[in-house]
Amino acid sequence: MEQLLANVFPCQVHWGDCDPAGIIFYPTYFRWMDAASWALFEKVGYDPKRMREEHRAMPLVSADCQFLAPARHGDRCEVRSRIARFGGKSFVVAHDIVRADGTELAKGSETRVWGVYESGPGSPMKGETITDALKAFFRER
Amino acid sequence: MEQLLANVFPCQVHWGDCDPAGIIFYPTYFRWMDAASWALFEKVGYDPKRMREEHRAMPLVSADCQFLAPARHGDRCEVRSRIARFGGKSFVVAHDIVRADGTELAKGSETRVWGVYESGPGSPMKGETITDALKAFFRER
Amino acid sequence: MEQLLANVFPCQVHWGDCDPAGIIFYPTYFRWMDAASWALFEKVGYDPKRMREEHRAMPLVSADCQFLAPARHGDRCEVRSRIARFGGKSFVVAHDIVRADGTELAKGSETRVWGVYESGPGSPMKGETITDALKAFFRER
Amino acid sequence: MEQLLANVFPCQVHWGDCDPAGIIFYPTYFRWMDAASWALFEKVGYDPKRMREEHRAMPLVSADCQFLAPARHGDRCEVRSRIARFGGKSFVVAHDIVRADGTELAKGSETRVWGVYESGPGSPMKGETITDALKAFFRER
Numbered sequence: 001m002e003q004l005l006a007n008v009f010p011c012q013v014h015w016g017d018c019d020p021a022g023i024i025f026y027p028t029y030f031r032w033m034d035a036a037s038w039a040l041f042e043k044v045g046y047d048p049k050r051m052r053e054e055h056r057a058m059p060l061v062s063a064d065c066q067f068l069a070p071a072r073h074g075d076r077c078e079v080r081s082r083i084a085r086f087g088g089k090s091f092v093v094a095h096d097i098v099r100a101d102g103t104e105l106a107k108g109s110e111t112r113v114w115g116v117y118e119s120g121p122g123s124p125m126k127g128e129t130i131t132d133a134l135k136a137f138f139r140e141r
Numbered sequence: 142m143e144q145l146l147a148n149v150f151p152c153q154v155h156w157g158d159c160d161p162a163g164i165i166f167y168p169t170y171f172r173w174m175d176a177a178s179w180a181l182f183e184k185v186g187y188d189p190k191r192m193r194e195e196h197r198a199m200p201l202v203s204a205d206c207q208f209l210a211p212a213r214h215g216d217r218c219e220v221r222s223r224i225a226r227f228g229g230k231s232f233v234v235a236h237d238i239v240r241a242d243g244t245e246l247a248k249g250s251e252t253r254v255w256g257v258y259e260s261g262p263g264s265p266m267k268g269e270t271i272t273d274a275l276k277a278f279f280r281e282r
Numbered sequence: 283m284e285q286l287l288a289n290v291f292p293c294q295v296h297w298g299d300c301d302p303a304g305i306i307f308y309p310t311y312f313r314w315m316d317a318a319s320w321a322l323f324e325k326v327g328y329d330p331k332r333m334r335e336e337h338r339a340m341p342l343v344s345a346d347c348q349f350l351a352p353a354r355h356g357d358r359c360e361v362r363s364r365i366a367r368f369g370g371k372s373f374v375v376a377h378d379i380v381r382a383d384g385t386e387l388a389k390g391s392e393t394r395v396w397g398v399y400e401s402g403p404g405s406p407m408k409g410e411t412i413t414d415a416l417k418a419f420f421r422e423r
Numbered sequence: 424m425e426q427l428l429a430n431v432f433p434c435q436v437h438w439g440d441c442d443p444a445g446i447i448f449y450p451t452y453f454r455w456m457d458a459a460s461w462a463l464f465e466k467v468g469y470d471p472k473r474m475r476e477e478h479r480a481m482p483l484v485s486a487d488c489q490f491l492a493p494a495r496h497g498d499r500c501e502v503r504s505r506i507a508r509f510g511g512k513s514f515v516v517a518h519d520i521v522r523a524d525g526t527e528l529a530k531g532s533e534t535r536v537w538g539v540y541e542s543g544p545g546s547p548m549k550g551e552t553i554t555d556a557l558k559a560f561f562r563e564r
Contacts, residue, residue, distance in 0.1 A: 014458040015471075016307040020355060021198045022263035022475075022544055025298040027175065030168040035437040038496075048438075048497030052404070052445075057162045064205035073302060074461075074471030121445055122163035122334070122403035155317040156330075156442055157450060161496060163334075163403055163443040176296040179356075189297075189356030193304075193545070214443060215320075215330030262304055263475070263544035303480045304545035309453040316450065339444045346487035404445035 005138045007043045009036035009079040013071045023070040029106050030063060033095045036079035037110060040093065044137035055117040059125055061090060065108030069099075076100040083138050089114055089127030146279045148184045150177035150220040154212045164211040170247050171204060174236045177220035178251060181234065185278035196258040200266055202231060206249030210240075217241040224279050230255055230268030287420045289325045291318035291361040295353045305352040311388050312345060315377045318361035319392060322375065326419035337399040341407055343372060347390030351381075358382040365420050371396055371409030428561045430466045432459035432502040436494045446493040452529050453486060456518045459502035460533060463516065467560035478540040482548055484513060488531030492522075499523040506561050512537055512550030 011032050019025040037058065038048065051057065071077065077099050084094035090113050097106040114134075115125035152173050160166040178199065179189065192198070212218065218240050225235035231254050238247040255275075256266035293314050301307040319340065320330065333339065353359065359381050366376035372395050379388040396416075397407035434455050442448040460481065461471065474480065494500065500522050507517035513536050520529040537557075538548035 012458075014454070015301055015461050016309060016454055016457055018302045019297055020193075020262055020300045020302065020304040020545060021200065021258070021266065022302040023200070025175075026201045026204060027168040027171040027298060030171050031437070031439055034166075034168065034439055035435075038438050042497075048495070052161075052496070059162065059164070059211070060167045060208045062205065062207045063167060064203065066203045067201045070200070072471070073475070074465075117162070120402055120404060121161055122443060125162065153317075155313070156320050157313055157316055157448040159443045160438055161404060161441045161443065161445040166439040168439060172296070172298055175298055176294075179297050183356075189354070193355070213330070214334070215324070261543055261545060263302060302475075302544055303482065303540070303548065305482070307457075308483045308486060309450040309457065312450040312453050316448075334443075341444065341446070341493070342449045342490045344487065344489045345449060346485065348485040349483045352482070399444070403443055407444065 004082050005044065005140050006080055006082040007036065007040040009039045009081065011035075011077050011079060013073055013075040013077065015073050018073050023072055026065070026067060029065050029067070029097060029108065032077075032079050032097065033063070033065070033081075033093075033108055033110055036081045036095055037093045037112065040081045040083075052121070055120055057115050057117065057125055058112040059115050061111040061113060063108065063110045065106055067106050069103050069105050071099065071105050077105060084109060086130055086135055089129055091130060145223050146185065146281050147221055147223040148177065148181040150180045150222065152176075152218050152220060154214055154216040154218065156214050159214050164213055167206070167208060170206050170208070170238060170249065173218075173220050173238065174204070174206070174222075174234075174249055174251055177222045177236055178234045178253065181222045181224075193262075196261055198256045198258065198266055199253040200256050202252040202254060204249065204251045206247055208247050210244050210246050212240065212246050216246075218246060225250060227271055227276055230270055232271060286364050287326065287422050288362055288364040289318065289322040291321045291363065293317075293359050293361060295355055295357040295359065297355050300355050305354055308347070308349060311347050311349070311379060311390065314361050314379065315345070315347070315363075315375075315390055315392055318363045318377055319375045319394065322363045322365075334403075337402055339397045339399065339407055340394040341397050343393040343395060345390065345392045347388050349388050351385050351387050353381065353387050357387075359387060366391060368412055368417055371411055373412060427505050428467065428563050429503055429505040430459065430463040432462045432504065434458075434500050434502060436496055436498040436500065438496050441496050446495055449488070449490060452488050452490070452520060452531065455500075455502050455520065456486070456488070456504075456516075456531055456533055459504045459518055460516045460535065463504045463506075475544070478543060480538050480540065480548055481535040482538050484534040484536060486531065486533045488529050490529050492526050492528050494522065494528050498528075500528060507532060509553055509558055512552055514553060
């Protein structure tokens with residue numbers, strides 16, 4: 001089985017990312033996963049500027065996360081992301097969130113549509129078939 | 142089968158909750174679900190002040206959400222929350238996010254621990270057994 | 283001097299709005315002020331849908347806030363907003379953030395441009411002259 | 424006049440940091456400034472772990488920001504922070520937010536108290552006199 005390209009998105013737990021329990025407020029992980037998915041696509045050539053110019057976005061179908069260990073203010077982390085599966089017009093991104101000391105903090109996934117705005121940002125989006133050419137970008141080289 | 146108490150948490154999609162596609166940025170739903178879970182517990186007597194005084198919190202084990210229809214700036218919504226299941230020291234909250242026009246926008250769930258800080262906020266938390274008395278609060282009266 | 287219309291935007295301090303010190307994370311106040319400014323304009327007929335259809339937005343020139351008393355999880359509050367001054371193409375919104383017990387938590391202001399997108403959302407914005415008709419909407423009736 | 428130490432806090436405009444106008448949602452700048460202030464103190468030895476152990480925090484008195492140029496999704500930026508002034512128990516941090524192409528996006532300041540929790544996180548804070556030893560850490564070496 002071929003190996004798919006992974007991307008590493010560095011991040012850090014900031015003061016405002018934490019709650020009164022002194023640990024990360026969990027929606028922060030989803031904010032990170034979203035940014036990490038954009039970074040994964042940037043790695044294969046679909047940077048924000050190009051996505052904008054081609055009127056593309058990646059709306060969500062679903063998202064989930066398991067929280068394995070609590071993170072605290074100041075923790076340096078990375079989100080390791082890879083395409084877990086390609087569907088016809090959708091795809092699944094798997095994310096592992098790991099602290100600098102090697103502790104896995106959380107693991108999650110997002111199912112997204114490869115979308116195009118019908119008429120520019122702000123207009124409805126429709127899914128576009130994911131071509132073999134696009135898939136090929138994610139193969140480890 | 143007995144019916145469990147539901148809580149309705151009203152909310153609205155604000156300008157800053159939306160992304161450049163003009164629709165809600167998905168971690169917003171998780172922020173809402175978190176607030177809705179606290180509101181559900183407030184309804185049965187565990188308001189934030191009491192939770193604080195008793196050194197309680199509700200750390201997450203996992204969370205997931207399916208996104209069914211896009212929400213836009215200004216949409217008035219509500220999160221309908223109920224306990225879906227009680228475990229020994231954990232519980233599952235199910236949430237339906239519905240727009241004022243009746244459209245279901247998203248549905249999700251959170252698995253949480255009924256936690257107590259070992260020595261006040263900021264210290265580690267441990268799970269506490271969920272008593273029948275606590276469960277009884279969530280039965281529809 | 284004529285009295286200008288005020289708007290009251292209700293809000294609450296949620297768990298995730300607070301930081302490890304157990305008090306509100308201050309950018310939350312700016313999120314509230316932004317939403318309160320949109321609510322003020324909705325009150326005079328410029329609701330989000332109309333703003334969208336007329337390709338309008340209200341980009342910021344500056345913002346400031348003084349923090350007068352700490353807010354905690356669960357605090358019910360309101361943002362009282364009014365136009366403090368109209369310029370040619372810009373305006374100042376003054377906000378008072380008050381807790382349900384009457385305590386003033388914060389007071390801030392935003393200077394904004396009355397903006398129109400040159401060609402739809404995502405395109406550059408330019409300021410538009412604020413007409414007397416628009417100003418009249420904000421006079422107390 | 425002596426030169427004060429500056430810190431550079433790198434950051435990037437993520438998809439979820441932007442609003443339907445396609446530009447940065449302004450409270451994001453305050454989130455960055457907060458994180459940049461913590462990074463400035465980390466640089467002189469007050470890292471999050473130490474701050475936690477010594478029961479310290481830096482509650483805000485006021486904050487302000489001028490927005491000079493719009494930032495868009497993907498923009499790589501840095502927050503350049505320095506102590507602008509020391510008071511008895513408070514201090515002012517000045518921040519310049521600059522994009523990788525050299526464009527100054529925003530400039531702001533925060534007035535903060537050098538605070539100690541009376542009895543651990545979650546308890547009230549009181550200001551502590553800023554010693555000459557602390558001030559000395561911020562002198563450029």
